[in-house]
Amino acid sequence: xxxxxxxxxxxxTGNRNHFNRCIRYLLLSAFFVAPYSNGxxxxxxxGLFSAATSAAYxxxxxxxxxxxxxxxLEQIIKSSxxxxxxxxxxxxxxxxxxxxxxxxxxxNSPKAQTIAELALSVHGIGIAQSLLSVxxxxxxxxxxxxxxxxxxxxxxxxxxxxxxxxxxxxxxIIESLTKEDAAEANLIIGTALQQQKKHxxxxxxxxxxxxxxxxxxxxxxxxxxxxxxxxxxxxxxxAIQNALKVNKSKKDELDFRLYTVLGFSQIQYGFYRDAxxxxxxxxxxxxxxxxxxxxxxxxxxxxEDFIGALNAFNHLREKQENDIxxxxxxxxxxxxxxxxxxxxxxxxxxxxxxxxYEQLAxxxxxxxxxxxxxxxxxxxxxxxxIRPESKNNKRLRRVFEKIRLIDSLLSQSLAGxxxxxxxxxxxxxxxxxxxxxxKMLLKExxxxxxxxxxxxxxxxxLYDGN
Numbered sequence: 001x002x003x004x005x006x007x008x009x010x011x012x013t014g015n016r017n018h019f020n021r022c023i024r025y026l027l028l029s030a031f032f033v034a035p036y037s038n039g040x041x042x043x044x045x046x047g048l049f050s051a052a053t054s055a056a057y058x059x060x061x062x063x064x065x066x067x068x069x070x071x072x073l074e075q076i077i078k079s080s081x082x083x084x085x086x087x088x089x090x091x092x093x094x095x096x097x098x099x100x101x102x103x104x105x106x107x108n109s110p111k112a113q114t115i116a117e118l119a120l121s122v123h124g125i126g127i128a129q130s131l132l133s134v135x136x137x138x139x140x141x142x143x144x145x146x147x148x149x150x151x152x153x154x155x156x157x158x159x160x161x162x163x164x165x166x167x168x169x170x171x172x173i174i175e176s177l178t179k180e181d182a183a184e185a186n187l188i189i190g191t192a193l194q195q196q197k198k199h200x201x202x203x204x205x206x207x208x209x210x211x212x213x214x215x216x217x218x219x220x221x222x223x224x225x226x227x228x229x230x231x232x233x234x235x236x237x238x239a240i241q242n243a244l245k246v247n248k249s250k251k252d253e254l255d256f257r258l259y260t261v262l263g264f265s266q267i268q269y270g271f272y273r274d275a276x277x278x279x280x281x282x283x284x285x286x287x288x289x290x291x292x293x294x295x296x297x298x299x300x301x302x303x304e305d306f307i308g309a310l311n312a313f314n315h316l317r318e319k320q321e322n323d324i325x326x327x328x329x330x331x332x333x334x335x336x337x338x339x340x341x342x343x344x345x346x347x348x349x350x351x352x353x354x355x356x357y358e359q360l361a362x363x364x365x366x367x368x369x370x371x372x373x374x375x376x377x378x379x380x381x382x383x384x385x386i387r388p389e390s391k392n393n394k395r396l397r398r399v400f401e402k403i404r405l406i407d408s409l410l411s412q413s414l415a416g417x418x419x420x421x422x423x424x425x426x427x428x429x430x431x432x433x434x435x436x437x438x439k440m441l442l443k444e445x446x447x448x449x450x451x452x453x454x455x456x457x458x459x460x461x462l463y464d465g466n
Contacts, residue, residue, distance in 0.1 A: 044428075045428050045429065045432050046158070048421075048424065048425045048428055049123070049402055049406075049425045049428075049429060050123075050125055050126060051421070052406070052418070052421040052422045052424070052425040053093075053123065053124075053126075053405065053406065053409060053422070053425070054124075054126035055418055055421065056090075056409045056412070056414055056418050056421075056422060057090060057093040057094050057097050057124070057409065058097055059414060059415065059418055060090070060094045060097075060412055060414070061094050061097035061098040061100075063413075064094065064098050069098070069099055069101075069102060070095075070099050070102065071102055073102070073103065073106055073109060073111040073112065073114075073115065074111060076095060076096065076099050076102070076103065076115060077111060077114055077115060077118065079092075079095050080092040080095050080096055080115070080118045080119075081118065083095065084118065084121065084122060088408065089122035089123075089404075089405050089408055090405070090408040090409050090411075090412055092118065092119075092122055092124075093119060093122060093124045093127065096115055096118070096119050096124065096127055097127065100127070100130065103115055103131065104131070104134045107131065107134050107135050107138060107140060107143045108138075108140055108142070108143050110146070112131060112143065112146070112147075113143075113146040113147065113149075113150060115127075115131075116128040116131050116146075116147055116150045116151075117150050117153075120150055120151070120153070120154040122401075122405060123398075123401065123402055123405055125151070125154060128147060128150055128151050128154070129151070131147050132144065132147035132148065132151065135147050141172070141176050142176050144173075144176075145172075145173045145174075145176035145177050146177065146181070148167050148168070148173050149168075149173070149177055149181055149184075149185055151167055152164050152167040152168050152185065152188055152189075153184075153188060155167065156188050156191065156192065157394055157398060158395070158398065159195075159394070159395050161192040161193075161195045161196055162192075162196075164188060164189060164191075164192040165189060165192050165193065165196075168185055168188065168189040168192075169189070173185070174186065179213070180213065180214060180215070183208075183209045183210070183213040183214070183215045183216075183219075184215050186205040186206070186208045186209050186215075186219070187205070187206070187209060187215045187218060187219050187222070189205050190202040190203070190204075190205035190206045190219070190222060191222060193205070194222060194225070194226055199226040199229050199230055200226075200230075202222070202226055203223055203226050203227075206219040206220070206222055206223040206226070207223065211242070211246065216243070216246060217243040217246055217247075217254050217255075217258070218254065220239045220240065220242050220243035221239070221240065221243060221254075221257070221258055221261065223236075223239040224236040224237070224239040224240045224243075224261065224265075225261075227239060228265060228268075233265070233269050236265060237262065237265065237266075240258050240261065240262045240265075243255075243258050244258055244259070251281070251283075253286060253287060253288070255281075256281070256282045256283065256286040256287075256288045256292070257288055259278045259279065259281040259282050259288075259292070260278075260279065260282060260288045260291050260292050260295065262275075262278045263275040263276075263278035263279040263292065263295045263299070264291075264295055266278060266299075267295065267298060267299055267302065270302075272299040272300075272302045272303045273299075273303070275295060275299040276296055276299045276300065278295075279292040279293075279295045279296045279299070280292075280296070287388075290316060290319070290321070290323050290325035290326060291325050291388075293312045293313075293315055293316050293325065293329075294312070294313075294316065294325040294328060294329065294332075296308075296309075296312040297309040297310075297311075297312035297313045297316075297329070297332060297336075298332075300312065301332070301335075301336065304339075306336045306339040306340045307340065309332070309336045310333060310336040310337065310340075312329075313329040313332045313333035313336060314329075314333055316328075316329035317329050317330060317333055322360070322363075322384060322385045322386065323385075323387070323388070324385070324387040324388070324447070327356075327357070327360065327385060327447075327448070327451060328451070330349075330352065330353035330356050330357070330451070330455070331353050331451050331454055331455055331458070333349055334346050334349035334350045334352075334353055334455070334458055335458065337349055338458070338462065343462060346458075346462060347459065347462050347463075350455050350456075350458050350459035350462065351459065353451070353455040354452060354455045354456060354459065357448050357449075357451050357452035357455060358452065360384075360385045360448050361445065361448050361449065361452065363384050363385070364384055364385060364441060364444060364445050364448065365445075367384045367441060368438065368441050368445075371434055371437055371438060371441070372434070377400055384441075384444075385444050385447075385448060386440070386444055387444065387447075390440050390443075390444070393440070395436065396433065396436050396437060396440070399429055399432055399433045399436065400433060402429050403426055403429050403430060403433065406422050406425060406426040406429070407426070409422055410422055410423070410426075
């Protein structure tokens with residue numbers, strides 16, 4: 001927090017037209033990030049995965065049929081949790097599949113919901129669907145609601161928004177859930193509607209979530225985003241302020257995210273001083289520090305406080321991170337130096353930026369080549385430039401998880417037909433992963449090239465001026 005509070009508020013005069021023109025060219029990242037992103041894979045890919053894996057772990061369960069059954073649901077939960085913690089999803093799913101008759105007999109227990117949640121955490125969708133069928137056959141509306149809710153969470157993580165809405169559109173389902181599960185269900189269906197650009201419908205569900213709920217702050221953040229999308233600035237800021245009141249002086253990462261969204265929104269509507277105050281609430285240890293520092297610098301630029309802006313950008317440049325805020329700081333710091341008449345320093349900074357972007361571009365090229373030759377975990381590659389929303393992309397991560405689950409099953413003793421089905425599914429998933437990852441890399445490469453071009457242009461205009 002110390003650095004953010006010490007940013008200079010002194011202002012200097014600059015060339016307003018040149019400033020505005022340069023700002024228009026800068027690719028500053030928007031921060032209005034929804035909880036989930038990107039489209040789902042083709043149904044055939046997911047269907048092939050589900051069929052192949054379900055058949056495999058059911059075969060494994062039959063092989064273990066002679067083993068003693070676990071009659072206590074709590075023990076099934078513990079055994080599955082241990083297997084998942086030990087990165088052994090096949091054992092977790094086999095344990096659950098082997099004890100399905102016992103689980104079905106106790107479908108009305110909340111522990112059955114926990115088991116469904118565990119199965120879905122390692123993509124055992126067949127188990128959850130089977131438990132839902134049992135609940136429906138027994139006419140147990142509360143058990144049905146719990147299973148539908150778990151499946152809706154899974155489909156949301158898979159970004160299948162139409163299926164989320166289909167699962168949760170019946171108000172009886174949400175009404176049959178516990179208070180916190182009902183709040184989360186409203187948040188999920190609101191997110192699904194928002195992803196389909198049905199912002200007003202989404203807002204209705206967000207507004208159902210009470211302030212005492214654990215999900216209230218995220219609902220208010222999504223409500224603010226929906227308002228921003230419709231240019232309802234006052235309502236958006238009110239929603240963020242409502243969320244920020246919950247924790248009072250004790251702030252956490254969600255609060256810092258709220259402050260960052262608020263700050264960029266304030267920049268968008270011209271409240272630069274207020275934006276700087278919002279960004280100063282983000283601590284230097286937060287995952288949102290880089291964006292807050294970038295926002296501080298941009299707000300300072302708009303106020304023509306080039307010294308304050310330079311302080312923020314220099315602090316970002318000192319970070320050895322392949323982050324979009326750090327990347328933008330190289331270009332913006334050169335621009336700020338130019339505005340205060342330090343042309344030699346600005347020239348050196350533009351040259352440094354050009355070298356930096358060329359190195360990033362080379363790393364991206366290597367990553368793209370590696371991706372074409374073998375499946376790699378792009379999101380775990382610290383050597384390439386990848387923005388936070390891509391780094392945390394759930395869809396890409398979950399495709400990678402499915403590939404690893406198949407590897408886990410292939411290490412088991414299975415019939416040739418099962419192995420063949422799993423191998424085919426893995427090949428399809430790897431192809432899908434490469435397609436998603438290549439699109440992501442292409443987007444980042446275009447961004448880097450844009451920064452490189454702008455740096456070269458800035459350097460050229462400095463030379464022309466001299």
